[in-house]
Amino acid sequence: MNNLVLQIDKKGILLDFKGQMENFLLTSAEGILGKNIYDIMSSDIAQSVMRCIENALHTGDVQGCEYQSPTSEHHYELKFIVNGKDRVFAFVSNISDYRQAAEKARYLAHHDTLTNLPNRYLFNDRLKQAIAHAERGKKLLAILFLDLDNFKQINDTIGHRAGDQLLQIVADRLMKGVRDTDTAYRLSSDEEAFVVARLGGDEFTVMLTDIGNIQDPAKVAGRMLNALSEPFNIGAHEIFITASVGIAVYPLDGKDVDTLLINADVAMYQAKKQGRNNYQYYSASLNDFTIERFSVENKLRKALDHNEFMLFYQPQIHISEGRMIGVEALIRWLQPDLVFIKPSEFIPLAEETGLIVPIGEWILRSACAQNRAWQEAGLDFFPVTVNVSSVQFRQNNFVETVSQILRDTGLKPDYLQLELTESTIMYHSENTNKKLQSLQAMGIQISIDDFGTGYSSMNYLKRFPLSTLKIDQSFVKDLVTNPTDQAIVKAIVSLAHNFNLKVIAEGVETKEQLAFLRECNCEGMQGYLVCPPLNPNTIVQFAKKGKYL
Numbered sequence: 370m371n372n373l374v375l376q377i378d379k380k381g382i383l384l385d386f387k388g389q390m391e392n393f394l395l396t397s398a399e400g401i402l403g404k405n406i407y408d409i410m411s412s413d414i415a416q417s418v419m420r421c422i423e424n425a426l427h428t429g430d431v432q433g434c435e436y437q438s439p440t441s442e443h444h445y446e447l448k449f450i451v452n453g454k455d456r457v458f459a460f461v462s463n464i465s466d467y468r469q470a471a472e473k474a475r476y477l478a479h480h481d482t483l484t485n486l487p488n489r490y491l492f493n494d495r496l497k498q499a500i501a502h503a504e505r506g507k508k509l510l511a512i513l514f515l516d517l518d519n520f521k522q523i524n525d526t527i528g529h530r531a532g533d534q535l536l537q538i539v540a541d542r543l544m545k546g547v548r549d550t551d552t553a554y555r556l557s558s559d560e561e562a563f564v565v566a567r568l569g570g571d572e573f574t575v576m577l578t579d580i581g582n583i584q585d586p587a588k589v590a591g592r593m594l595n596a597l598s599e600p601f602n603i604g605a606h607e608i609f610i611t612a613s614v615g616i617a618v619y620p621l622d623g624k625d626v627d628t629l630l631i632n633a634d635v636a637m638y639q640a641k642k643q644g645r646n647n648y649q650y651y652s653a654s655l656n657d658f659t660i661e662r663f664s665v666e667n668k669l670r671k672a673l674d675h676n677e678f679m680l681f682y683q684p685q686i687h688i689s690e691g692r693m694i695g696v697e698a699l700i701r702w703l704q705p706d707l708v709f710i711k712p713s714e715f716i717p718l719a720e721e722t723g724l725i726v727p728i729g730e731w732i733l734r735s736a737c738a739q740n741r742a743w744q745e746a747g748l749d750f751f752p753v754t755v756n757v758s759s760v761q762f763r764q765n766n767f768v769e770t771v772s773q774i775l776r777d778t779g780l781k782p783d784y785l786q787l788e789l790t791e792s793t794i795m796y797h798s799e800n801t802n803k804k805l806q807s808l809q810a811m812g813i814q815i816s817i818d819d820f821g822t823g824y825s826s827m828n829y830l831k832r833f834p835l836s837t838l839k840i841d842q843s844f845v846k847d848l849v850t851n852p853t854d855q856a857i858v859k860a861i862v863s864l865a866h867n868f869n870l871k872v873i874a875e876g877v878e879t880k881e882q883l884a885f886l887r888e889c890n891c892e893g894m895q896g897y898l899v900c901p902p903l904n905p906n907t908i909v910q911f912a913k914k915g916k917y918l
Contacts, residue, residue, distance in 0.1 A: 372445075373461035376452065379426055381406045381419055384456065418447065418459065425449040425457050435464070444468045481567040483533055484540035492566035492574055496626050499578045503619055510578040511586035514615040514633035515543070515593065517571040518645040523608065531603045535610070538601055540567060546596035547575055547589060574630070583618065588721055590614045590648035591666055595722065598670075611646035613637050622651045668704065669715055669724055673731060678702055680735050681902035682753070684911060685873055685895045688887050691918035693911075695786065697754040697895060698736040699902045700728075720760045729761035730770060737778040737785060739905050744784075748912050754786040754816060759793040768807045775811075782812035786837070790818050794829060802833055809834040816873075820861055830868045838865045840891070842876025849881040862889045883918070 373388035382405055407415045414436045421432040432449040448460045479491035487495070496512070503510045517539065524532040543565050566574050575593070577586055594612060601608040615636030623629040636651040643649060647667075672678060682696040702710040719725040733755050740753040761767065775782055787808065794801050794817070805815055816837040840861055844854045858874070865872045874886050877896030886894060899917050 372463045375459040375461065376456060377406060377418070377422060377459055378456045379422060381415070381422070383409065388461070418449075421447065421449045421459075422457050425451050426455070481569075484537055484567050486540050486544075486573075487566040489566065489568045492568070492576070493626050493630075496576055496629070499576060500619060500624070500626065500629075503578060504624075506579075508578070509580045509583070509621075510576065510619045511580055512617045512619075512629045512633040513575040513577070513586060513590055513593070513648075514617070514630070514637045515573045515575070515612050516637050516641070518611045518613055518641070520571040520610070523610070527603065527606055527608075531606065534603050535601055535608060536567075536571065538603075539571075539597065539610075540565070540573070542596040543573055543575070543593055546593045574633070586616045586618065587648060587650075590616060591722055594646065594648065595670075613640035613645050614648035615640055615651065616648060617651045665710070665715060666718055666722060669719060669722070672702060672704075673724075673727060675705070677704060678728070678731065679904070680732065680739065681904055682739075682908050683895050683902040684900045684908070684917070685754070685893050686899050686917050688883065688891060688894055688918065691916050693749075693751060693917060694893055695752045695754060696908065697788070698732060698739075698756070700732055701902075716758070720758055723760065725758045725760050726764060729758050730774070732756075733771065734774045734778065737774055737780040740784055741778050741780045743905075743909065743912075744780075746909065748909065750784060752784045752786045752814060754788050756788045756818065757793070759790065762789060762793055762801075762804070768804050771808065771813070772811060783814075786814040786816050788816040788818045788839070791820065791829075794833060805834050830864070830870070835868075835870055837871045837873060840872060840874040842874075842896075845874050845876045845882055845886075845896075848885055849879070855885065858886070858891075859889050862891050866890070 373386065375383060376385040377383055382403060383401055385402065401409045406418055410418065417434045417436065421434055424430075425432040429451055434447050436445045436447060443463060443465045446462045446464045448462075449457045450460070452458045479488060480486065481488045499510055502508075520532070523535060547564050564576060566576075568574055575589065577589060580586060593614065597610060597612050601610065615633045615638070617623060617629045617633035617636060619629055622632045632651040636649045639651075640647050640649040679701050681699045681701055683699060684693050685695040685697060686692070687694045700712055700716075702712075702715055704710060716725070719728055736753045736755050740751075744750055764770070771785075771787070775785065794805070808815060814836040815834060816839060817835055818839050819841040820838040838861060840858055844857050844861075846854075848854050848858060862872050871892045873893035873895060874882075874891055875895055877883055877886065877894040877898050879898060882896075883894065883898060900911060903911060
């Protein structure tokens with residue numbers, strides 16, 4: 370339906386019009402006849418109109434363009450028909466309803482109506498684009514094919530409507546799981562949904578592009594499975610589900626859309642054969658790493674609930690006075706089969722999966738409670754040092770968590786020392802400084818672990834409220850024979866004292882190392898020369914000795 374008909378000559382002069390001007394011209398309809406369209410229309414639409422007039426007069430063919438009003442959401446279609454040698458009719462139609470319907474139809478054609486995620490068609494299109502991008506940049510990308518385990522039983526038990534609600538929540542959790550992962554690349558900043566898609570039924574796919582290394586997809590898969598491990602509340606039902614994930618990597622497992630999806634699907638069925646609730650790579654060579662890693666990760670998720678962790682404590686000794694000045698809490702993992710897992714084997718995995726947050730909170734609470742118990746048993750008061758992961762420290766509520774644990778356990782802040790790495794305090798330093806200032810205001814001491822192995826910036830020694838530097842054992846190991854290590858240790862001790870900081874050397878195992886540290890005026894040490902990490906009961910016996918050097 371035509372809302373407006375204009376008659377315009379080749380110079381752009383408006384000769385006549387019929388219909389309504391609202392939402393089309395910038396000026397009112399009064400007094401516009403005889404004026405140039407550049408005087409009564411916005412410049413962008415006037416330019417389009419003149420081009421169409423020139424083309425129509427030159428070719429004799431119908432010309433057209435579209436225009437959106439700058440003052441509303443209305444869309445207009447303009448068609449220009451020659452009327453004589455030097456003028457045209459411009460038929461203006463409001464196509465807003467048509468455009469909205471077309472946009473809705475386009476959206477529905479490319480998205481799943483239940484979850485609003487991209488559907489198979491859109492996902493395949495984006496995957497094709499991503500493959501081209503990866504080929505040009507010689508980069509890796511991965512497809513994760515996820516299928517819910519035993520979903521049919523849920524539909525049969527509580528009904529399809531509840532099953533649909535479950536799928537909607539699953540989609541939301543998957544999106545959040547991928548969004549929280551640094552390795553997931555978004556094709557554009559405003560279209561995050563293109564990362565996760567629903568292919569149909571209980572099948573979902575995730576596309577990861579520009580992945581840093583071959584292990585990144587496994588980290589994302591683990592995060593997704595973790596996101597689905599929490600119960601789903603559907604009406605009066607509390608539902609627990611698991612999923613199986615197959616991983617195919619471009620170009621190792623295929624170089625086109627169909628091959629990658631097929632191989633990711635094959636890997637997913639392999640995951641189901643492995644017992645479900647796990648992920649598998651399509652490439653067999655990658656699964657050796659995956660199976661081992663997932664096995665440890667699975668056990669790690671249960672270890673805290675099953676009380677498999679324990680804390681040992683290594684005494685810290687004042688070198689010149691020979692007295693105990695504190696202990697460092699060190700976590701150990703004893704599995705049900707009585708096999709110890711080294712911290713170096715599970716702490717990095719705990720950080721990757723986010724499990725370090727509850728584990729770190731358990732360490733902090735247990736160490737504070739233990740120190741309070743020692744005090745009540747009559748031991749001399751001394752601080753307990755607790756290592757804090759960078760992931761744990763970056764939690765927004767970290768300071769509040771520490772404060773609450775101190776209140777719950779009854780330990781005074783003076784007897785807690787938190788140990789951070791250099792890289793941790795250098796990350797978002799302004800926010801870090803605020804947290805450290807808050808902790809210091811409470812009376813908590815702050816120690817820098819492994820000093821000299823990271824940034825080693827004197828600037829943060831000046832800015833941040835620190836109390837202690839710890840010399841890494843890598844400098845102590847060859848201290849007696851390596852002049853470079855000797856120079857480094859001397860420099861660290863001197864630097865610390867200039868900033869009024871105490872120094873503790875780690876990994877001291879020989880009398881010669883101790884003698885050198887004494888000569889450097891290093892205050893403290895810990896290591897097997899005096900004592901290995903001990904269980905809480907043995908610490909009581911050790912503390913009663915009084916003199917250790």
